[in-house]
């Protein structure tokens with residue numbers, strides 16, 4: 134006779150290993166359970182398979198089911214409704230078989246989760262391949278115990294939606310809480326942040342912020358620190374009365390890695406005169422008063438500290454931000470639009486006839502500066518900006534030789550391809566390209582095989598060469614933001630990077646972080662890096678003893694920081 138665990142559904146009897154008890158097969162469900170609509174088999178503790186409910190004479194009674202194939206009980210022991218997330222939540226997740234569902238078991242499958250491929254692979258590895266019944270993206274119920282196991286192993290599905298039962302342990306609740314918190318935290322950790330400042334006429338303040346490295350986007354509008362507004366539209370005319378409580382405000386979106394809030398505040402106070410009440414220069418009225426808005430306590434203390442430490446008599450208000458009402462279109466980037474008296478261009482005459490107030494004319498073929506070497510073959514590194522408003526337009530990396538006689542680009546600087554660029558407007562009807570900052574005419578676009586060919590007048594753009602060249606520049610530039618994070622108090626030495634060991638250490642950290650982004654664990658990434666270093670070290674042992682010592686130093690750094698074992702000294 135077979136043991137119950139190795140029996141199959143055609144066997145008539147089996148013996149339970151633990152106590153030698155013999156079972157008739159297939160085992161019947163109890164009457165009670167039959168009434169509850171159980172069907173199927175289980176291989177739980179006894180391993181003996183259950184079949185459909187059978188009468189004494191062996192007649193099969195099909196399990197009772199409600200219409201639509203759903204199970205009839207959807208309440209947990211508290212009488213609370215269980216959200217059935219799969220049509221057949223009978224799968225759960227047991228390593229040695231299937232979970233049961235039933236009146237006394239209905240609390241088990243209470244964690245409803247969206248399956249992902251990683252998790253389904255995991256179930257297969259654990260001997261309970263759910264992928265035969267569940268596809269990635271399906272919602273499925275898991276028994277809490279196994280879900281916990283998977284959570285510990287790091288394979289719990291991303292979205293945990295419902296935990297409905299009294300038996301749901303506090304542990305799970307806590308884990309779900311932490312899980313959800315982490316998710317919102319990672320969202321909030323976006324490098325792009327927004328700050329609001331009021332300091333006189335918003336035209337000038339916007340222009341000042343626009344020129345700052347790290348400022349991604351700005352817009353002008355109105356904010357009333359004492360009110361979020363009444364739902365009515367806030368207009369320039371309305372605010373101009375000076376009796377509304379609104380102040381002309383600039384919204385600054387910035388990359389917090391490149392630019393900190395501290396620095397923004399410092400800039401704000403340098404851009405305007407914070408000592409004159411309700412006035413900036415000739416502009417007088419409460420709408421021109423100076424306000425630094427904050428979104429949280431730490432920002433508030435940054436501003437307050439700045440004011441406290443200043444030797445000026447600052448009258449700037451420090452207020453919590455409220456609703457920002459965007460100002461009318463014509464106020465946006467106003468000064469840049471108007472200020473094109475001194476464009477950065479080679480040929481002012483051509484500039485005036487081609488780039489200003491023109492939509493069709495182009496400069497003569499092969500006459501422009503940027504259609505010639507070295508620009509046209511992309512050998513010179515830099516960016517092309519608007520000669521009026523300095524708005525960034527194209528990167529030299531996207532320049533190509535089109536042989537048309539005009540500079541050509543295959544993409545905008547923000548790599549938006551055919552979708553809307555932040556910097557350049559494209560009119561589909563006229564095919565015209567204009568600067569989004571100031572509306573300057575740039576040239577025309579043709580589209581071939583969904584690829585862009587932007588044909589631009591040299592006179593309507595201005596080239597700014599990259600500060601340095603070569604491969605090292607690229608890595609350094611990437612390292613700098615990290616450096617700032619690591620040591621904010623010592624900004625100076627961070628930028629100078631005079632210490633070669635520190636420089637290498639940063640490169641190591643950056644490399645490991647890169648690996649981690651691909652999903653490799655921190656230690657694994659460090660170990661594989663160390664392995665490569667070791668090969669290099671052996672190679673350098675005799676040929677380059679100094680290099681060998683440097684590598685040893687770096688490996689010892691990894692040992693300490695990433696727990697990668699101990700490095701022996703092999704260099705002589």
Ligand SMILES: [Zn+2]
Nearest residue numbers: 519522568571
């Ligand atoms: Zn422009």
